[in-house]
Amino acid sequence: MARMKFICDAERCIECNACVTACKNEHEVPWGVNRRRVVTVNDGLPGEKSMSVACMHCSDAPCMAVCPVDCFYKTEDGVVLHDKDLCIGCGYCFYACPFGAPQFPQTGAFGMRGKMDKCTFCAGGPEGNHSEAEFEKYGRNRLAEGKLPLCAEMCSTKALLGGDGDVLADILRERVVVRGKGAEVWGWGTAYGKPEKKAEEPKS
Amino acid sequence: MRLWPAVLLGAALALAGCGEKSQQVSYSKGRYAGKPDTPAWTGDDFKNGRADWERAIKARNLRQNEYERTSGRGG
Numbered sequence: 001m002a003r004m005k006f007i008c009d010a011e012r013c014i015e016c017n018a019c020v021t022a023c024k025n026e027h028e029v030p031w032g033v034n035r036r037r038v039v040t041v042n043d044g045l046p047g048e049k050s051m052s053v054a055c056m057h058c059s060d061a062p063c064m065a066v067c068p069v070d071c072f073y074k075t076e077d078g079v080v081l082h083d084k085d086l087c088i089g090c091g092y093c094f095y096a097c098p099f100g101a102p103q104f105p106q107t108g109a110f111g112m113r114g115k116m117d118k119c120t121f122c123a124g125g126p127e128g129n130h131s132e133a134e135f136e137k138y139g140r141n142r143l144a145e146g147k148l149p150l151c152a153e154m155c156s157t158k159a160l161l162g163g164d165g166d167v168l169a170d171i172l173r174e175r176v177v178v179r180g181k182g183a184e185v186w187g188w189g190t191a192y193g194k195p196e197k198k199a200e201e202p203k204s
Numbered sequence: 205m206r207l208w209p210a211v212l213l214g215a216a217l218a219l220a221g222c223g224e225k226s227q228q229v230s231y232s233k234g235r236y237a238g239k240p241d242t243p244a245w246t247g248d249d250f251k252n253g254r255a256d257w258e259r260a261i262k263a264r265n266l267r268q269n270e271y272e273r274t275s276g277r278g279g
Contacts, residue, residue: 002258002261002262002265069237070233070234070235070236070237070238071236071237071238072236073236073238073241075241075243075244076243077244081241082238083236083237083238083239085238085239086237086238123244125241126238126239126240126241127239128242129242129244129246129247129248130247130248141244141247143244143261144244144245144246144247144249144250145247145249146249146250146256146257146260146261146264147264148261148264148265148268152268153264153268158268158270161268162268163261163264163265163268164261164262164265167262167265167266168265168268170269171268171269174269174271175271178271
């Protein structure tokens with residue numbers, strides 16, 4: 001049994017925002033709602049790091065715990081989903097989520113709250129697989145097609161990985177072993193190659 | 205005879221209330237109260253073949269490892 005998770009490799013993410021665009025396009029997400037976004041820490045400074053963030057499909061999800069109408073559920077594969085027919089748009093899940101994943105459509109002139117919208121791990125929602133209602137409310141169901149979330153599958157540097165947590169951990173572990181970690185993975189030497197021989201000392 | 209349409213209309217209106225669905229959620233604290241979901245493997249693509257679905261997902265999962273793809277170790 002898979003436990004679906006996302007992992008973003010901060011050493012590889014180049015802040016291209018292709019994951020954000022792919023998600024918006026695939027699910028026809030309305031204006032003002034970003035199921036996924038890229039966060040950059042120390043922007044513009046040497047060693048800046050970017051991370052693609054969306055719902056992390058927590059094992060013990062705080063959004064599920066605080067929802068007053070209990071509209072959240074977890075699939076057998078660990079994907080956290082919700083029933084939009086039950087959601088009252090109160091925003092408790094937004095306050096509880098440490099990643100800011102729940103989004104609320106700005107449907108009115110005064111930023112009126114609508115039904116909560118969030119990343120579905122491309123797994124649709126509680127409607128028939130590939131039904132019109134499912135697409136309208138939750139977006140495309142790629143999991144039912146035997147595919148993984150589009151944001152991860154189309155990531156050009158493979159910074160963002162999605163799927164079974166155990167497999168993702170193996171992939172990341174192998175990467176770290178091959179490339180090294182910390183200061184070894186960025187800097188002049190990594191970008192332009194290490195000098196083959198040491199520069200000669202100036203003669204005095 | 206002229207009364208028939210009015211009687212039929214009245215009956216239809218009276219019966220309309222019977223067709224109203226309850227909008228009350230059967231609430232049980234701490235438990236998911238929404239509609240049941242259909243698992244991913246029950247669609248047209250896999251036709252309840254859960255093992256096939258898991259194999260497909262695993263294969264795509266492993267293809268995210270470019271060391272596997274470039275070294276020819278895997279698919």
